[in-house]
Amino acid sequence: MKRIFDGMTSFSTERPKTTIAIILVFFFSLAPNAMFINFDNSEDAFFPDNETVRLLNEVEDEYQASIDFIRFIDDIDSGDLYEESTWQQLAMLEAILLENQDLQEYQYPLFGIQPNSGMASAAIQWHNLQDPLTADSWISDLQLAIDAVASSDNDSLASNLANLTEAGNNLPSPELVSASDLRNWQPEDPNLWLERIDNGANLTSDLSVLSAALTNLIQGPNSSEIAMATGPISGKIGMLMGMQSIDYRSMMISNLPAEDSTNPWDSDGPVLTTFVVVTEPGEHGVEVIGDVQEKVSEWADELASQAKSETGDSEITVFSFSQLATGQNANLG
Structure with a gap:
């Protein structure tokens, strides 16, 4: 290669006009192909x-x-x-x-x-809608209210249905996480709830039990009166059942x-x-x-x-x- 470059150097110094002519011919031969070169200067x-x-x-x-x-x-x-x-x-x-x-x-x-x-809003939604520990209080209250209605007599039915309705009002509803929710959130110990997320903890089994119990209430006496109280609660439970399939863990990891x-x-x-x-x-x-x-x-x-x-x-x-x-x-x- 050194001999080739040495030869080209000698040729260009000994015959400069010929060298320039060769270079011009080379560039002119490439010019027609310039139209096929695409430059992308778009955003x-x-x-x-x-x-x-x-x-x-x-x-x-x-x-x-x-x-x-x-x-x-x-x-x-x-x-x-x-x-x-x-x-x-x-x-x-x-x-x-x-x-x-x-x-x-x-x-x-x-x-x-x-x-x-x-990550924070996804974690809050998981806590509100799927975390068994967070839901423990309202699940227990609702189960107690259902049991009370099931064992009611004519004198206590009305008051027990009122308690059932009140317990049903405590069920969480799917909603967007607000700025206020984020600022007021107390994550507590992430070691504990991250483990529950990794284990796939959710409310599916608890909600199934509650749904079956509500259905049983309208199989006996006073079914029409009881159904007026259980209907809205069953609707909320059905909606929560659907929310259990949402993969909040993947949303966080994304x-x-x-x-x-x-x-x-x-x-x-x-x-x-x-x-x-x-x-x-x-x-x-x-x-x-x-x-x-x-x-x-x-x-x-x-x-x-x-x-x-x-x-x-x-x-x-x-x-x-x-x-x-x-x-x-x-x-x-």
Whole structure:
């Protein structure tokens, strides 16, 4: 190879005009093929090829909606998810997102019927709707009320049915987790309830027993009167039965790195807490997407400042695709 390059060097110095002519002929021969070279300078080409970007593109293609993910990124150490303080901070971050009026105005319900996804809200929903320990008190009260109606005579039936109705009112109802719920949540000892989640604990068997007991009440005397009290309760129990199939554990783990899915509670993060907003220019009263991205980037900066102030954790960052598009990603860490 050295002899070849030495020969080319000698040729170019001895015959410069011929060398220049050869170079020009070479470039002119390539020129006709330049039209077949495709340069992708679109906004989509700027983003990385990962699961979140593919989801964003899928939503845009399927629903013709432009959206952005505003995410708190909370770095943790392995073992932190066994600490109550970690869950309190995650709940606070999610509450900050839900309380923000700008985000609320342009929310996009990507996650079922809600625009937010976080470990704290998923844990609260599991506690409210599936945790046997949390449900123990209202299940016991309802069973006692059912037993009292079953053993009633004509004199005590009315009062026992009133007690049954009151006990039925204490059954939890499926509802969105609010910012207030998040801020008031007391996670207690995560070591205990994370173990119950891992074991697949839920209320299926208890609800089946209660449902059968309510059905038995309307098989005997005074069935019409009793059915008026048991009907609404049976409806609530049926709804709760359906909620037992929801995999809140997977919802929680989805906010952790995929590589930690086998041992999620030992994860060293980062933990994501997400809120989805619409970025369609028309929805924001502007003509170009760039104006919306500037606005979303400002929201992200404000959220980062608020989170650091409220939690005292200076390492919390905020990510949005708008920040990438506007080049304002200096605080992404």
